[in-house]
Amino acid sequence: MEQLPAKRSWREVITVYGRPSAITMLFLGFSAGLPFMLVFATLSAWLREVDISRTAIGFFSWIGITYSIKFVWSPVVDRMPLPGLTRWLGRRRAWILLGQIGIMLGLLGMSATNPQASLLPVALFALLVAFSSATQDVAIDAFRIESDIDRYQGALAATYQMGYRLAILASYTGALYLAEFTSWSTAYLVMAALMGIGIVTVLLRPEPVVSKDRLHAMNEPRAIAFIERHPGLPGPLRATGAWLIGAVVCPLTDFFGRFGWFALVVLGLVASFRISDIAMASMANPLYIDLGYSKAVIANISGAYGLAMTMIGAVLGGALAARYGLLRPLLAGALLAAGTNLLFAWMAGQDGATWALVLTISADNLSGGLAGSVFIAWLSSLTNTTYTATQYALFSSLMTLPGKFLSGFGGVVVDALSYPVFFIISAAMGLPAVLLIIWLMRRQGIH
Numbered sequence: 001m002e003q004l005p006a007k008r009s010w011r012e013v014i015t016v017y018g019r020p021s022a023i024t025m026l027f028l029g030f031s032a033g034l035p036f037m038l039v040f041a042t043l044s045a046w047l048r049e050v051d052i053s054r055t056a057i058g059f060f061s062w063i064g065i066t067y068s069i070k071f072v073w074s075p076v077v078d079r080m081p082l083p084g085l086t087r088w089l090g091r092r093r094a095w096i097l098l099g100q101i102g103i104m105l106g107l108l109g110m111s112a113t114n115p116q117a118s119l120l121p122v123a124l125f126a127l128l129v130a131f132s133s134a135t136q137d138v139a140i141d142a143f144r145i146e147s148d149i150d151r152y153q154g155a156l157a158a159t160y161q162m163g164y165r166l167a168i169l170a171s172y173t174g175a176l177y178l179a180e181f182t183s184w185s186t187a188y189l190v191m192a193a194l195m196g197i198g199i200v201t202v203l204l205r206p207e208p209v210v211s212k213d214r215l216h217a218m219n220e221p222r223a224i225a226f227i228e229r230h231p232g233l234p235g236p237l238r239a240t241g242a243w244l245i246g247a248v249v250c251p252l253t254d255f256f257g258r259f260g261w262f263a264l265v266v267l268g269l270v271a272s273f274r275i276s277d278i279a280m281a282s283m284a285n286p287l288y289i290d291l292g293y294s295k296a297v298i299a300n301i302s303g304a305y306g307l308a309m310t311m312i313g314a315v316l317g318g319a320l321a322a323r324y325g326l327l328r329p330l331l332a333g334a335l336l337a338a339g340t341n342l343l344f345a346w347m348a349g350q351d352g353a354t355w356a357l358v359l360t361i362s363a364d365n366l367s368g369g370l371a372g373s374v375f376i377a378w379l380s381s382l383t384n385t386t387y388t389a390t391q392y393a394l395f396s397s398l399m400t401l402p403g404k405f406l407s408g409f410g411g412v413v414v415d416a417l418s419y420p421v422f423f424i425i426s427a428a429m430g431l432p433a434v435l436l437i438i439w440l441m442r443r444q445g446i447h
Contacts, residue, residue: 017159019148020205021147021148021156022148022156022159023159024147024201024205025144025147025156025159025160025163026159026160026162026163027163027197027198027201028096028140028143028144028160028163028198028201028202029159029160029161029162029163029164029166029167030163030164030166030167030170030194030197030198031096031100031136031140031163031167031195031197031198031199031201032133032136032137032140032160032163032164032167032198033163033164033165033166033167033168033171034103034167034170034171034191034194034195034198035103035106035107035129035130035132035133035171035195036133036167036168036171037168037171037172037175038107038110038129038171038175038188038191039063039064039126039129039130039133040061040063040064040281041172041281041284041285041302042171042172042175042176042187043060043110043122043126044057044060044061044282044284044285044286045176045179045285045286045288045289045295045298046115046179046184047060047115047122048285048286048289048290049184049289049295050115050116050184051116052115052116052119053411053415054283054286054410054411054414054415055411055412055414055415056119056411057282057283057286057411058282058283058407058408058409058410058411058412058414059408059411060123060126060282061281061282061404061407061408061410062404062405062407062408063123063126063127063130064130064400064404064407065401065404065405066127066130066131066133066134067130067133067134067137067400068396068397068400068401068404069397069401070134070135070137070138070397071394071397073135073138074138077095077135077138077139077142078138078142081094082094082095082098085097085098089202089203089207090206090207090208091207092139092142092143092146092207092208093143093202093205093207095135095136095138095139096136096139096140096143096198096202097199097202097203098132098135099132099133099135099136099137099139100132100136100195100198100199100202101132101199102128102129102131102132102135103129103132103133103136103195104192104195104196104199105128106125106126106127106128106129106132107125107129107188107189107191107192107195108188108189108192109121109124109125109128110122110125110126110129110188111184111185111186111187111188111189111192112185113125136198140160143208144156144160146208146209147208165307165311168307169303169304169307170191170194171191172299172302172303173299173300173303173304174190174299175187175188175190175191176295176296176298176299176303177295177296177299178190179295180294180295180296180299222245222249222250224242227242251384251394252394254384255382255384258384262443265436265439265440266382266440267398268432268436269433269436269437269440270379270395270398270399271398271399271401271402272402272429272430272432272433272436273330273334273371273375273399273433274337274371274375274399274400274403275402275403275406275429275430275433276337276338276341276403276426276427276429276430276433277337277341277364277368277371277403277426277430278400278402278403278404278406278407279403279406279407279410279426279429280341280344280407280410280422280423280426281403281407282407282408282410282411283407283410283411283414283419283422283423284302284344285298285302286411286414287344287347287348287419288302288357290419291347291348291350291351291352291357292352293352293354293357297354297357301354301357301358301361302357302361305358305361305362306361306364306365307365309361309362309365309366309369310365310366310368310369310372311369312366312369313365313366313367313368313369313370313371313372313373314369314370314372314373315369315373316366316369316370317329317333317369317370317371317372317373317374318373318374318377320332320370320374321373321374321377325446326374326377326378326381327378327437327440327441327444327446328441328446329370329374330371330374330375330378330437331434331437331438331441332370333367333370333371333372333374333375334371334430334433334434334437335430335434336363336367336370336371337367337368337371337430338427338428338429338430338431338433338434339367339427339430340360340363340364340367340368341364341423341424341426341427341430342423342424342427343359343360343363343364344360344364344419344423345419345420345421345422345423345424345427346360346420347359347360348418348419348420348423349420375399379395379396379399382395383395406429410422410426413425
């Protein structure tokens, strides 16, 4: 039987956050979080303020699909060396730096564009930012896991999240303030400069030390069988085929083998749970702008205050899951996440009242934090520990893709109908997830 680790004092527990690996992840978390809002909420506020149509703004949200499909090129980031950079910095830092340079160049390009003159340069530079950011995320995740032993991974994840949240404040609340008192060009120029924090971190911190023969995916029996069946293939092709079998095929067959036909129900819930809040996200900031809220008010209430409510909701969700298990809080989260969209429909008729914005943001972010933390815990419970990374990556991609695709049509619906109708429709999109959770609860005998 495995022995439990010796119980440590609170002082010893706190000191893990002073480890160089944990401090490093604080700064890399900031680097990962900074670009996210700059191609989503912050960008939509900028475009709407300069009178870009809501239809065009909705289609801009499709840039976010880049984050949902990063698993497609993650094997390249994991295995392929970059000429010159890998020899100088190592495998992980080379890819992180390349992503950071792409983000900085994209933000600099966005700062120099004029959306009123042409949207194409804005879209291309935003796509460069999103693709580079998704690539950086893949490399940073690998860097974090390899930077320290399992005992300290919780501390590394915590400091990463702290840095990420600070970056959200900077790139949303901070950028809106800068745009309010200077210009959008200046705001994006400052954000590009802030990417220097991550670049300096990569240049100063060492590459994690890992075994050079770490090829877990190719140790799968099916991968070995593939190599033995195809002795005539060139070595690189055999290695690539074996790796794909071990890294992609085996995790999928494991999942369907464990759940059988019911895997389709599970996948349906994964795909539909967040469709309501993701689909409406592209039209939230255009609504604020059209109602006459200033960028400073949006920054304070939707940005800083909203983030605080999200964190409170996440803590509440974790507590409810510990007290009642996963499925009951999951049902509550699904109902709240869909229901709070109706508040946006109501707020559209309140003529820009500040208290209406506070009430809507409070309910939406609190329920979003609660639903998010419980849903992540439920997703994690679905994975086989042998394939945790691959299965979770596939789940998370399926979780966001439908909503991000539909969000692209948000502006079309608003322009053709109205804001209230759009948010009512987005609320109704959450009903399938509610019904699937109820079915799942009954199947497990939970009432």
